[in-house]
Amino acid sequence: MKRSLSSITIKRPVATIMLVLMVVVLGLSAIIDIPRDLMPNIELPVALVMTRYPNASPEEVETMVTVPIESALASVEGVDEMVSYSMEGTSIVLLSFQIGRDMNFASLDMREATAIVAGFLPDTCSSPTVLKMDMNSMPVMQIYVSADMPLADLSTLIEDNVLTYFERSKGVASVSMMGGVSEEIAVEFNQESLTNYGLTMTAVSQMLAAENVNLPSGEISRGDTKLVVRTEGKFRSVDELRRLPLMVGDGSIVTLGDIARIERRNMERSGITRIDGETAVGIMVTKQSDANTADVSKALRRQFAAVQQKYPNINFVIGYDEADYINSSIKSVAQSAVAGAALAIIVVFLFLCNVRSTLVIGISIPVSILSAFAVMNALKITLNLVTLCALTICVGMIVDNSIVVLENIYRLRREYPTAEEAAEAGSSEIFVAVLMSTLTTVIVFLPVALTEGMASMMFAEFCYTMIISLMASLVVALTVVPMLCSKMLHGTISTSYLRLGRRRYRYRLLPRFSAMIARLIDFYDRTVRRALKHRRKVFTAFICVFA
Numbered sequence: 001m002k003r004s005l006s007s008i009t010i011k012r013p014v015a016t017i018m019l020v021l022m023v024v025v026l027g028l029s030a031i032i033d034i035p036r037d038l039m040p041n042i043e044l045p046v047a048l049v050m051t052r053y054p055n056a057s058p059e060e061v062e063t064m065v066t067v068p069i070e071s072a073l074a075s076v077e078g079v080d081e082m083v084s085y086s087m088e089g090t091s092i093v094l095l096s097f098q099i100g101r102d103m104n105f106a107s108l109d110m111r112e113a114t115a116i117v118a119g120f121l122p123d124t125c126s127s128p129t130v131l132k133m134d135m136n137s138m139p140v141m142q143i144y145v146s147a148d149m150p151l152a153d154l155s156t157l158i159e160d161n162v163l164t165y166f167e168r169s170k171g172v173a174s175v176s177m178m179g180g181v182s183e184e185i186a187v188e189f190n191q192e193s194l195t196n197y198g199l200t201m202t203a204v205s206q207m208l209a210a211e212n213v214n215l216p217s218g219e220i221s222r223g224d225t226k227l228v229v230r231t232e233g234k235f236r237s238v239d240e241l242r243r244l245p246l247m248v249g250d251g252s253i254v255t256l257g258d259i260a261r262i263e264r265r266n267m268e269r270s271g272i273t274r275i276d277g278e279t280a281v282g283i284m285v286t287k288q289s290d291a292n293t294a295d296v297s298k299a300l301r302r303q304f305a306a307v308q309q310k311y312p313n314i315n316f317v318i319g320y321d322e323a324d325y326i327n328s329s330i331k332s333v334a335q336s337a338v339a340g341a342a343l344a345i346i347v348v349f350l351f352l353c354n355v356r357s358t359l360v361i362g363i364s365i366p367v368s369i370l371s372a373f374a375v376m377n378a379l380k381i382t383l384n385l386v387t388l389c390a391l392t393i394c395v396g397m398i399v400d401n402s403i404v405v406l407e408n409i410y411r412l413r414r415e416y417p418t419a420e421e422a423a424e425a426g427s428s429e430i431f432v433a434v435l436m437s438t439l440t441t442v443i444v445f446l447p448v449a450l451t452e453g454m455a456s457m458m459f460a461e462f463c464y465t466m467i468i469s470l471m472a473s474l475v476v477a478l479t480v481v482p483m484l485c486s487k488m489l490h491g492t493i494s495t496s497y498l499r500l501g502r503r504r505y506r507y508r509l510l511p512r513f514s515a516m517i518a519r520l521i522d523f524y525d526r527t528v529r530r531a532l533k534h535r536r537k538v539f540t541a542f543i544c545v546f547a
Contacts, residue, residue: 006427006482010420016483020367027370030377035292037382038326042457043289045080045097046133047107049073049114052126054089062086064122069093072117076109099452103132132289139284140293141300142320144273146280147313152266154314155180158281165307166283170299171291178282179273181266185238193259198249204256207246211235238264275317282319292382297323326384333388340395341365348403351517353510357410360484364402364476365395371472372465379468381461390465397441398469401434401477409485423486427478438474442467 009016049069053061066086070093073082081096097106107130114128121128145162147154158177166175189201217229235241242257256262273282287296301318308316344365349358369391381387409426416422448456449463531538 004424004428004431006431006478007424009479009483010423010486013483013487016479020480023367023371023374026374027372030373031370034373034377035380035382036294036323036326036330037292037384038322038329039384040382040386040458040461041290043103044133045099045101045103045106047095047097047103047110048131048133049091049093049095049110049128050131051091051121051128052089053091053122054124056089056122058086058088061089061091065091065125066093068117068120069114069128072113073110076106076113078106099454107132138286138322139320140287140296140322141285141318143283143285143304144275144280144317144319145283146275146278146315146317151279151281152181152183155182155281157311157314158283162307162311163283165303166285166300169285169296169303171287171296172285172300173288173291174286176284176286178284179279180281183264184267185241185262186265187241187256187260187262189260197246197254197259199246199259204246204259208244208256211244238262275315275319278315280317293326294323297321329385330383330388333385333392337369337388337392337395340392341369341399344396344399348399348406350510350513352407352410353507353514354410356488357406357485360406360481360488361399361402363484364473364481365399367480368398368402368469368473368476369395371476372469375468375472376465379464381464384461386459386462387465390462391469394466394469394473398473401438401473402481404430404434405477405481406485409482409489413485413489419489420486422489423482426485427482431478434474434477438470442470 051065051069053065056064062084066084069091070082070084073079073093073095076095078098078101079095080098083094083096085092085094095106095110097103110130114130118127143166145154145158149157155177158180163175163177166172189204194200194204211233212235213233215231215233217231220227220229235244242255242262244256245253246256246259247253273280285296285300287293304316304318308314345358345362348361349355352358372391372394376383376387405427408430409423412426412429413419413422416425445463445466449460449467450456
C-alpha cells in the first residue's frame with residue numbers, strides 16, 4: 001500500500017518538526033539578508049549619446065555633430081529606433097534596442113562607434129558621452145554641507161577632500177556637487193580697442209589656444225639615462241595672461257591686457273542650495289545599477305560619520321536617503337501583511353470556535369511565509385514594493401489550502417477514534433482537490449513570469465513571488481497541517497468553551513456569530529432549493545442580466 005505525503009509526516013512527526021524548524025531558520029536568515037529595494041531591477045533597452053558643442057546654434061549642432069554621430073551609430077547591432085535632438089549647444093541621439101538586448105554590450109558597441117567619429121567633430125566639442133536609461137540612476141542620497149566660511153572656500157574643500165570619502169564607498173557609481181561655485185579666468189574684450197588694432201575675437205582666441213599648451217620636446221640621453229623634455233607653455237597666473245603679446249596688422253605688438261580686462265572670479269551660479277536658511281553645497285550620490293540601495297545607504301552613512309568626525313566645524317545634513325523611504329514603505333506593507341494574517345486567524349476562530357484548530361492555522365501561515373522568503377533569497381529576488389504586495393495578497397491565499405485541509409480533518413475527527421486516523425483520512429481525501437486548485441492559480445501567473453518584454457520586467461518578480469508562496473502553502477497544507485492536527489486534535493474538541501488547565505471559560509459572543517452563520521446557511525439552502533425548482537426562470541433571469 002502506497003503511503004501519501006501526509007501519512008509520512010504524520011508517522012514521522014519529529015522529522016517533520018525538524019524540517020519545519022530548518023525552514024524557519026532559513027526564512028529568518030533570509031529576512032535579514034534579503035536585498036531591499038524600492039522597485040525591481042528594471043533595465044530599459046534605451047541608451048543615448050550626449051555631446052556638448054558650446055555656443056553653437058541648433059543648425060550647426062545638427063550638421064557638425066548630430067549627423068556624424070547618427071551615421072556612426074547606424075552600424076550598432078540590434079537598434080530598433082533612433083531619434084535625435086539638436087538643441088543650442090547640445091546634441092542628443094537616443095537609441096531604442098530590441099527587448100532582451102544586453103545593455104552592457106550595447107553601450108560598449110555605442111562607445112566604440114562614437115570613438116571612431118569623435119576625432120572628426122569640432123575642436124570645441126566635448127567627447128560623446130554614452131548613458132544608459134536606468135531607473136536606478138536617480139540619487140540614492142543627498143547630503144547638504146554648510147559652514148561659516150566663504151562659499152568658494154567651502155566648495156573647494158568639498159571638491160578636494162570630502163567627495164573622495166563618498167566616491168570610495170561600496171556600491172557608489174558617481175558623486176556630484178551642486179550649489180557650489182567654481183573659479184574662472186574672465187577675459188572681457190573692449191570692442192573699440194579690437195577694432196582700432198584690426199583684431200577679431202576669432203584671431204585672439206586662436207592666439208590664446210596656440211600659446212596655452214604644454215608640448216613634449218623629445219628626450220636627452222646621458223649614458224644609460226634618458227630624460228624626457230617638455231616645453232611648458234601653460235599660463236601660470238593672470239599677470240602672464242595680461243602680458244601675452246599679440247601681433248597686429250602693421251607689425252606692432254600689443255598685450256592682451258591692452259585690449260581686454262582680465263580677472264580671476266567665481267563663475268555665475270546656475271543654482272542656489274539652502275539648508276535651514278543657510279547657503280549650502282549639495283552632494284548627490286548615485287549607486288551602481290547592480291548595487292542594493294539599502295547596502296549602499298549603510299556604507300554611505302559609515303563614510304558620513306567619518307567625514308563628520310574629521311571636519312567637526314562643518315555642518316553635514318542628510319536631506320534625502322532613499323533607503324529611509326524604502327524601509328518605511330516595506331514596513332508599512334509588512335504591517336498590512338501581519339494585520340491580514342491576524343484577521344485571517346480571527347476569521348478561522350470565529351468559524352471553528354476551537355483554539356487548537358485555530359493554532360494550527362496560526363502556525364501554518366508564518367511557516368509558509370518564511371519558506372517563501374527562503375526560496376526568494378536563494379533565487380536573488382529582492383524585497384521591494386512589488387514582491388511585498390504579492391506577499392500581502394498571498395496571505396489570504398496561503399491560508400486557503402491549510403483551512404481546507406484543516407476543515408476536512410476537523411469534520412472527520414468526530415467520525416474517527418484517533419486524531420492520527422482523522423488527519424490521514426482527511427488530508428488524503430482532498431489531496432487532489434487542493435493540488436489542482438493551487439496549480440490552476442499558479443498556471444495563471446506562470447506565463448507572465450516567463451514572457452519577455454516590459455511586462456516581464458515589471459511583473460516577473462511579482463509572479464514568481466506569488467508562485468513561490470502558493471507552492472509553499474501547498475506543501476505546508478499537505479505536510480505540516482496534518483501532522484499538527486494529529487498531535488493537537490486529541491481528546492474532546494470543544495466549540496462552546498475555552499479550557500485553560502482545569503478551568504473552562506464559556507464563549508458568550510461566539511454562539512451569536514455561530515447562530516448567524518447557521519441562519520445564513522439555512523437561507524442559502526432554501527434559496528438553492530427554490531432555484532432548482534424554478535430552473536427555467538433562474539436561467540432566463542441570468543441570461544437577461546448577462547445581456
